Amino acid sequence: MRGLAVVIMIQCHVTNSFVRMDLRDDGPYVMAQFVGGMAAPLFLFMAGMTLAFQMESMEKREPAWQRRWLGALRRAGYIMAIALAFRLTNWAGSLPHANAGEIVKVDILNCMAVGMAAFSVAAVFRSAARARFAVFFALAIAVASPLMANLNWAGVPSFLRDYVVPTAGHGQFPFFPCAAYVGFGLAAGVMVKRTGEDRMDRFMQWCAVVGVALIFVFQYFSNLPYSIYPKSDFWHDSPALVLIRAGIMLAILAGSYVWTEYCVGPAWSWIQTLGKTSLLVYWVHVVLVYGAIAKPIKRTMTMPQAMAATLLLTASMVLLAEAKLRWAAWRKERMRVRAAAAVGVMGVQ
Numbered sequence: 227m228r229g230l231a232v233v234i235m236i237q238c239h240v241t242n243s244f245v246r247m248d249l250r251d252d253g254p255y256v257m258a259q260f261v262g263g264m265a266a267p268l269f270l271f272m273a274g275m276t277l278a279f280q281m282e283s284m285e286k287r288e289p290a291w292q293r294r295w296l297g298a299l300r301r302a303g304y305i306m307a308i309a310l311a312f313r314l315t316n317w318a319g320s321l322p323h324a325n326a327g328e329i330v331k332v333d334i335l336n337c338m339a340v341g342m343a344a345f346s347v348a349a350v351f352r353s354a355a356r357a358r359f360a361v362f363f364a365l366a367i368a369v370a371s372p373l374m375a376n377l378n379w380a381g382v383p384s385f386l387r388d389y390v391v392p393t394a395g396h397g398q399f400p401f402f403p404c405a406a407y408v409g410f411g412l413a414a415g416v417m418v419k420r421t422g423e424d425r426m427d428r429f430m431q432w433c434a435v436v437g438v439a440l441i442f443v444f445q446y447f448s449n450l451p452y453s454i455y456p457k458s459d460f461w462h463d464s465p466a467l468v469l470i471r472a473g474i475m476l477a478i479l480a481g482s483y484v485w486t487e488y489c490v491g492p493a494w495s496w497i498q499t500l501g502k503t504s505l506l507v508y509w510v511h512v513v514l515v516y517g518a519i520a521k522p523i524k525r526t527m528t529m530p531q532a533m534a535a536t537l538l539l540t541a542s543m544v545l546l547a548e549a550k551l552r553w554a555a556w557r558k559e560r561m562r563v564r565a566a567a568a569v570g571v572m573g574v575q
Contacts (some may be wrong), residue, residue: 227482229501231268233540235508238262239515240536244527254529266334266399267407267471268478269504273338274345274360274411275418277301281349281356282419291350298346302339309335312509321518330385334399340389341405345412357416364409368465371403372458392462403468410472414479426483434480440473496544503547511543 241258249255280301284294312335317328345363348356375391387393391400414433421429448466458464486498500507514520527535 227268227478227501228272228504229495229497229499230478230482231265231272232500232504232507232543233497234262234268235265236511236540236543237533237536238265239511240539241529241532243515243520243524244532244535245529246525246527249529252529258529258532264471264474266337266404268475269334270338270341270404270407271411271414271472271475273305273342274408274413275415277342277345277408278348278356278360278412278415279419281412282353282416284349285352294349295346298349299343302342302346305335305342306339308505309333309339312512315509316512316517332385332388332399336389337399337401337404338408340401341408344401344405345408348412353416353420357413360409360412360416364406364413365465367401367406367409368403368468371406371463371465371468372455374402375459375463376457392459403463403465406468407471407475410475414476430480430483433476437473437476437478437480440469440476444469444473499544499547499551500540503550506550507543507547510546511539514539 237258238261241255241262245255277298281294281298284297288294288297313329313331313333317326345360348359348363351359371391377391379387379391379393382390384393389401391402392398417429444466448460448464448470460467486495490498
């Protein structure tokens with residue numbers, strides 16, 4: 227599932243950076259960006275799932291809720307440290323034409339860290355209550371988003387405002403409503419972790435059914451000629467869009483389970499390889515696509531050329547990901563051999 231998010235992200239960024247400006251009102255480009263809009267929600271949803279896995283694991287060995295909460299907060303802090311390091315390297319990669327505003331820009335990793343910190347309080351609860359809390363908190367964020375977006379933020383520093391609400395030209399990944407995806411992922415992760423292997427097929431069937439229902443129900447409500455909100459922007463703060471995307475992600479979750487369980491199995495999978503190294507791929511491909519190295523070809527391509535560039539970059543990232551995994555496996559084996567040799571020497575002594 228994370229690997230699919232990586233593929234969607236790469237095509238979105240390549241077309242956004244390289245397609246000519248006069249072609250951006252055409253159907254192919256609009257569709258590429260529409261599909262690409264699912265990448266960030268998928269990453270946030272998966273962050274919630276992995277946070278749930280951590281909480282479930284900690285619950286078995288750590289009875290004190292304070293320590294479980296601190297453990298979840300540390301994970302969020304780790305992601306924020308990576309986010310800030312990424313912004314610094316991205317700024318450095320744009321030299322000598324770097325903009326200092328790049329350093330404080332709120333990117334997907336920043337949003338992920340803040341969302342995980344907010345939902346870290348779920349570690350206080352036991353499993354069943356944790357899933358309910360995550361769903362209700364996520365719904366509250368989604369429902370409050372149009373109201374928060376239309377408050378007067380004039381006196382708030384822009385770098386703080388961008389963390390909270392969407393603003394024109396900024397704040398692409400604000401807490402309202404993007405953090406809701408973390409909550410829905412957290413709830414899904416708790417349920418996946420608590421579902422036995424013999425019941426996983428049925429659980430995934432329900433994920434697909436609920437996902438499709440969410441898509442159609444909230445697509446219908448989004449098209450009604452009236453709204454409970456005085457003002458709402460569908461593409462930036464609409465609860466309907468959040469729930470439509472949540473439905474899409476539940477359907478993707480079910481599809482990913484079918485793919486890995488019944489199609490690929492234990493065989494090597496290029497898309498799983500990308501998923502296992504998503505942070506590295508994210509970091510490197512952004513430098514290649516948006517950095518100074520790509521400046522000569524930015525906004526010069528047709529859509530077919532951009533699609534060819536997407537395939538080339540994706541293949542390159544698969545090679546990079548596989549090299550990273552093999553290096554990690556080699557390093558792990560080397561450490562194991564050294565440890566075994568040290569134990570042997572101690573035994574002889």
